[in-house]
Amino acid sequence: MEDIKLLKGNEVLAIAAIRCGADGYFGYPITPQSEVMETLMDERPWLTTGMVVLQAESETSSINMIYGGAAAGKRVMTSSSSPGLSLMCEGLSYLAGAELPCLVVNVARGGPGLGSIQASQADYFQLVKGGGHGDYKLIVLAPNSVQEMNDFVGLGFDLAFKYRIPAVILTDGIIGQMMEKVTLSPERPRRTEEELAKECGDWATTGRKASRGKANLANSLFLDSVDLEQHNLHLQKKYREIEKNEVLCEQIQVEDAEYIMVAYGTSSRICMKVVEDMRKEGHKVGLIRPITLFPFPTEIIAKAAEHSKVILSVEMSAGQMVEDVRLAVGCACKCRVEHFGRFGGVVHSPAEVYEALKALM
Amino acid sequence: MAKIKGTIEVDIQKCKGCAVCVSVCPTKVIELGAKVNDKGYNYVVMLNEDDCIGCAGCAMVCPDSVITVYKKKFE
């Protein structure tokens, strides 16, 4: 029987983590995502599944706890909001460098600096383009409903372990705080030590050196430049593989569209309303919703641009994803690419997006 | 009377000639030799094997684990 609940986005992140067999959560309170750890502490999964939940002294510490847990092959997760993610960027770079799988959630808020506690999409660059030092990528999932908040916890872990890469759920304060009906994931048990050894035995630092016959090392240090270049080439190959295999994207009435919006997360829900309103008036309008921000649906956008006059990137930022949309469309294409969005924690209304798109027609 | 005697073997190429072992030897039977290893370090050598008591103090303080110690009791 389906398990259907009415939950906040943040709450469901916690519930989904327990249900999909996460081994540990390490976090630090920050608005607007504190319900994630609060829910976990209330659920006390250590008494049921054995999942560890720990409040760290900072986001710097949380992400390094994630590094430790991930190094041991455990399914570990943290969540935070924008300023916290800035602190975590050091750890994310190390996790990417050491090829450790984990799940990190950013319930984003307005910036820069302490900014605001209202929803924002201004952390696209930070998580899709890097944020930390070095050439690395993270798998970035962008849910636009509480249901997807639930679904992407399991998906994030699966992708993270498939490619030994940190996976990120990039959402915002609206989806984190919003309550919706959600069908919970089926429960799956935490992996046993034997299962973990089978899946991660050739790299996880589980302290089982003697049985394994060789020591394992979680490391991102390569003192010899040629070695480091080789390591980077290996990472790049993996990123190309992810780009080839893992793009997720929703297309709404794109097939005949002359005017296309590209939007993810909260913004995509607003744009859905704009598609509906404009179609009613006879305008050929569509919406491309990237579900994975890395890998980005470059080919889908490029193909849509061939029959489109204008592509409008609608983001709650001063224009970040629009750069990837421009790259996808390319200079040779006649299709015009523009950006619209309110930011600093202000959420655009469907009417504002309607006007912005109308002005381009 | 029983006499305890010792001796050491040095991994010459790994010795860095720090001489910490020389400084702790209670019977002063080791010193840095005149010869150098492939890296140019004057490695530690046994001066007077007769006085070595096999206490292993030299090996214990050796950061590079280059000294193996042998000991035997002669009746």
Next chain:
Amino acid sequence: MMKVEKISENMVYQKPRLITNNTMHYCPGCSHGTVHKIVAELIDEMGLEDNAVAVSPVGCSVLAYNYIDIDWVQAAHGRAPAIATALKRLMPDRLVFTYQGDGDLAAIGTAETIHSLVRGENIVIIFINNAIYGMTGGQMAPTTLIGQKTATTPYGRDTALNGFPYKMGEIAAMMPGVTYVTRQSVDKPAAVRAAKKAIKKAFENSIGCKGTSFVEIVATCNSGWKLSPVASNDWMRENMFPEYPLGDLKNNG
């Protein structure tokens, strides 16, 4: 003439089995190698090769994983105790220890160190205090002595400019969750024996989940101090030991 044959039945001391054959990158006479050796011996003697995960820092001992043949996690600068926290929480039956220098543990990693002690994590922190940043070329560390010359205190550490050395061992001992705090050295055979006994106790505490054990080793950095290895030991005994006296600061195990 009685001669001791170099055969296995006469052997009383050799390179520990878990010390790899890699030549250590440490400077001649560096205390790190001696501490590594103690750790490797204990893991072997205590039968913990199949039960140990260590965390290496940023600093000279960043490459410790090349020398002690067990599972290692290499940490970002100062973050080792956070990493060890998760390792131990997720694998409570393992021996988990960090190996950190004074810059890593007492400067950039202060928060991670203090809070692992506050939580009383069942880990061991091995703290090599040589009062200087070795790897980056001998700059002032939090534990640099007043008046001590380093690359960034060329006229000696001046308290008006640089503040005072601080004593992590004493701070650790204040924490209720900390079981065992001791300060040792490895400059003489007797000191090596005492340090080994101390680290053994700390390892037993981690395995038995008895709270945090903090083992400070007052050590030399002869390159940073610009002295010979032997003169460094003398300098350490004369100058470091009065500021950082050896012995147990707390023993509730």
